Amino acid sequence: MLIKACLNGSRKPGDHPALPITPAELAADAQRAVQAGARACHAHPRGQDGVETLDPGTCDRAAHAIRKASPGVPIGFSTATWIEPDQSRRLELIRGWVERPDFVSVNFSDPGVIELCRLLRRLGIGIEAGVWTVADAEAVADSGFSRQLVRVLVEPQDIGPVDAEASAAAISAALDHAGVDAPRLYHGYGIATWRVIEFALEGGWDIRVGLEDTLQLPDATAASGNAELVAAAVEMARKSGRLPACGDLGRSSS
Numbered sequence: 001m002l003i004k005a006c007l008n009g010s011r012k013p014g015d016h017p018a019l020p021i022t023p024a025e026l027a028a029d030a031q032r033a034v035q036a037g038a039r040a041c042h043a044h045p046r047g048q049d050g051v052e053t054l055d056p057g058t059c060d061r062a063a064h065a066i067r068k069a070s071p072g073v074p075i076g077f078s079t080a081t082w083i084e085p086d087q088s089r090r091l092e093l094i095r096g097w098v099e100r101p102d103f104v105s106v107n108f109s110d111p112g113v114i115e116l117c118r119l120l121r122r123l124g125i126g127i128e129a130g131v132w133t134v135a136d137a138e139a140v141a142d143s144g145f146s147r148q149l150v151r152v153l154v155e156p157q158d159i160g161p162v163d164a165e166a167s168a169a170a171i172s173a174a175l176d177h178a179g180v181d182a183p184r185l186y187h188g189y190g191i192a193t194w195r196v197i198e199f200a201l202e203g204g205w206d207i208r209v210g211l212e213d214t215l216q217l218p219d220a221t222a223a224s225g226n227a228e229l230v231a232a233a234v235e236m237a238r239k240s241g242r243l244p245a246c247g248d249l250g251r252s253s254s
Contacts, residue, residue, distance in 0.1 A: 001242050002206035004040040004185060005033035005230050009212025010082070013050045016211055018225030021046050027065035032227040033210070034070045037234035041066060042076040042105065042208065044083070052083045056096035063099040074102040076128065079116060087112040091119055103128050103150045108136040108143070117145045126150035129182070132157050133167070134174045141178030149182040151206070156188055156196060164192035165199050172203070187213055194218045197233060201240040209233045 007029055011019050020029040023045075030041040045062040047053045059077060066075050084090040090112070094104075103126030106113055120127050129140045130153045140146050152175060156167035168186055175184070185206040188196030193214040200207045210226045218236070223229045237243040 001204075001237065002039050002183075002185065003037055003230060003233050003237065004042055004076075004206070004208035005030065005038035005226050006187070006208050006210035006212035007033070007041060007043045007226055008046075009044055009078075009210075010052060011211060016215055016225075019211055020226075021050055023061045023065035026062055027069035029226050030066045030073070030075075031069040032225070033230045034073055036227040036230040038073075038226075038230045040074040040076065040102075041070070042078070042210075042212070044078050044212075052078075054079070054084050054090060054093040056093060056098065059097055059101075060099040063097075063101050067099075076103040076105060076126075077101045079104045079110075080107055081110045081112075087115070091116065094119060095123070097123075100125055102126055105130045105153060107132070108139045109133070113139075114143060114145075117143065117148075121145075121148065128153050128185075130155055131171055131175070134170050137171050137174035137180065138178060140175075141180050146178070146180045146182065151183040151185050152180060153208075154184055154186045154200075154205075156192070158188075159190050159192060161188075161192045161195035164188045165195050168196055168199050189213050191216070191220075194236075197236060198240075201237055201242050204242070207233060207237070 007020050020026045026043050044052045045059045105128045107130040109132050127149050128151050129149050131137050132155050154171050156164040158164040158167050186196050186200035187208040197207045209229045217223050217232050
């Protein structure tokens with residue numbers, strides 16, 4: 001199975017003492033997450049002002065640093081419209097990437113996803129379809145890209161654990177009904193994070209965890225950083241039988 005580390009997301013500098021911002025920090029933190037059991041890493045590169053960006057130079061430096069520190073580990077970035085709301089500008093920036101990530105997340109609740117997916121296919125960048133709702137799942141099925149995805153990210157936005165699990169189940173049913181058979185990875189946010197991970201493990205799906213999603217461990221104590229969050233997810237996966245009790249954690253996938 002795949003456990004992916006989401007290193008920083010939209011967190012602001014100072015939200016957590018161990019939040020990685022610079023390329024060097026992302027590289028070092030990704031390496032620690034991989035050592036803890038992550039087999040892919042997702043990051044939001046930041047400019048010198050600490051703000052998320054799709055700027056080619058900044059993204060190239062982040063991708064290069066992470067790859068150098070963790071050779072062979074697939075790297076993913078975000079393409080969310082909150083990073084660059086102007087569609088033409090968003091496409092222009094992504095087109096300028098040289099050190100391209102292995103995959104990017106495409107939120108199917110965002111406008112312009114079809115044009116973006118076409119560009120990503122031309123560039124050879126894998127597509128993760130971000131699905132927040134049943135409507136998003138249906139949009140993936142209707143997009144023409146459902147069989148060209150690296151994976152589907154099932155991302156319930158609910159803060160309450162029970163509601164988040166119910167949303168994950170509804171999205172799963174919608175994907176099944178539409179015949180979307182791409183690999184699935186599940187994650188939640190805040191206190192719902194661990195409930196969604198449990199749901200995914202029971203269903204035999206992949207998971208992600210990291211400071212983008214939660215600052216707390218399953219027992220609600222503060223996490224020291226991404227490596228500790230990944231280690232907690234690994235332990236949950238082992239207890240569920242999805243991972244061996246010790247040894248090989250499985251191969252990377254992008």
